[in-house]
Amino acid sequence: MASVLELTDVSFVRNRNRILDSISWTVDEADRWVILGPNGAGKSTILQLASASTHPTSGTVEVLGERVGKVDVFELRTRIGLAATGLARRIPAHERVGDVVLTAAYAVTGRWRERYESFDLERAAEVMDAWDLTELSTRTFGTLSDGERKRVQIARAVMTDPELMLLDEPAGSLDLGARESLLESLADYASSSLAPAIVMVTHHVEEIPPGFTHAMLLGEGRIQAAGPLEEVLTDANLTATFGVPLQVQHEDGRWRARAKRS
Numbered sequence: 001m002a003s004v005l006e007l008t009d010v011s012f013v014r015n016r017n018r019i020l021d022s023i024s025w026t027v028d029e030a031d032r033w034v035i036l037g038p039n040g041a042g043k044s045t046i047l048q049l050a051s052a053s054t055h056p057t058s059g060t061v062e063v064l065g066e067r068v069g070k071v072d073v074f075e076l077r078t079r080i081g082l083a084a085t086g087l088a089r090r091i092p093a094h095e096r097v098g099d100v101v102l103t104a105a106y107a108v109t110g111r112w113r114e115r116y117e118s119f120d121l122e123r124a125a126e127v128m129d130a131w132d133l134t135e136l137s138t139r140t141f142g143t144l145s146d147g148e149r150k151r152v153q154i155a156r157a158v159m160t161d162p163e164l165m166l167l168d169e170p171a172g173s174l175d176l177g178a179r180e181s182l183l184e185s186l187a188d189y190a191s192s193s194l195a196p197a198i199v200m201v202t203h204h205v206e207e208i209p210p211g212f213t214h215a216m217l218l219g220e221g222r223i224q225a226a227g228p229l230e231e232v233l234t235d236a237n238l239t240a241t242f243g244v245p246l247q248v249q250h251e252d253g254r255w256r257a258r259a260k261r262s
Contacts, residue, residue, distance in 0.1 A: 002029050003062075004164050004197045005050050010059035012045055012221075019045045021221040023059070027164075032190045032198045034208050034229075037218035038242055043201040044084075046218070047166050050199060051082050064163050078107050081157030081196070084168035088153055093142025100141055100152055101128055104159035124159060131155040131185060147178030151185070158189070167200040171207040183209045187253075205233060210253030217241040235260075 005027040012020040020042045027033055035043045048054045049061050052073040061068040064079055090109045091100055099111040102124040106114050128134050131151050136144065141152065150170055157165060170186065171179045189195050190211035202208065208215075208229070215232040217224040218241075225237045230250070238246040238257055245260040 003027060004029050004064055005199070006060075006062040007046075007049065007056075008060045008062075010049065010056045010061060012042070012049070012054075013057040019221055020049075020056075023221075023223060025216065025223065025226060027197050027199060029163075029197050031214050032212040033200065033214045033216060034212050035199065035201045035216045035218055036203065036205065036238075036241070037224075039203075041218040042221045043218055044168055047082075047084065047168050047199065047201055050164070051080050051084075051166050052076050074107070078160060079163045081160065081162030081165040082168075083150070083153040083157045083170060084166070085172075086168075088149060091141050093140065095141050096137065097133060097139050097141060097144070097152055098124060098128065098137035101133070101156050101159050104156045107160075127155045127158050131158070145178070147174050147182065150174065150178075150182055154182075154186075161196075163196050165196050165198045167198065169202055170200065171202065171204075179207065183207065187211045205238075205248065205255035205257045208255050229255075 003026050007023050007025045010020060010023040011018065035046060037043050049056060049068070050063060052063055052068050055069050063076060066076055092110045095110055102116060102120060103109060103111050103114070105116060105120045108114070128137055131154060133151055133155055136148060141149065144152065154167065154170060171182055174182060187209040190198055190209055213229060214227060215229045216226040217232060217237055224241045225232045233248055233255060235246060235248055238248055246257050247260045249256045
């Protein structure tokens, strides 16, 4: 099976602070990974490296067969779907939802003078329908709820049929109903044979959609455990990663963790 993302002995240092320390990790084309860990563990930094948005301080990052630092990253990024808070901040508040999704075809945020083919328009309409956004197509991004904005960001990421999908806390800040609705949509997407490899960052095991296959636990910039979900999401591993005695449950494809009672 072909790999779509490979980090080899990767470290990342910012302002003399070692964010990642000797990370080696491979994502294959059929994998659906979730990355969990406490605040400051380096989870979002891994997504920045995977999206070719930054370079490692040392080690190598290969994305879709291309080595970051030796490839035109602007061309490479068109093959990657990314839904992240930093990207959302760059979307103009006055931009219509339909155009937020459509402009992914040019990897820009904010429609200007681009010319779009009929294929692009049809694809945008198809994606918005799949992610329940058709009725919002003429609304402006700034008027949407958090849950609606999350859906728009993911639809935008899906728009270009990416070969790698990266999701940074897609269910973060959502209320219970919005979270469950979004996780159901993500589960449907992840279960499709046409979906690309997926890497999702989250703080909570409750936000792992059914259909995800692998997990990485990250702590203090190092991999604490990585592999198939059932092998990684154990009481011992989560307790060691988060520093709190935790008990994990798995039922009907969903996960739950809570503090152990003394």
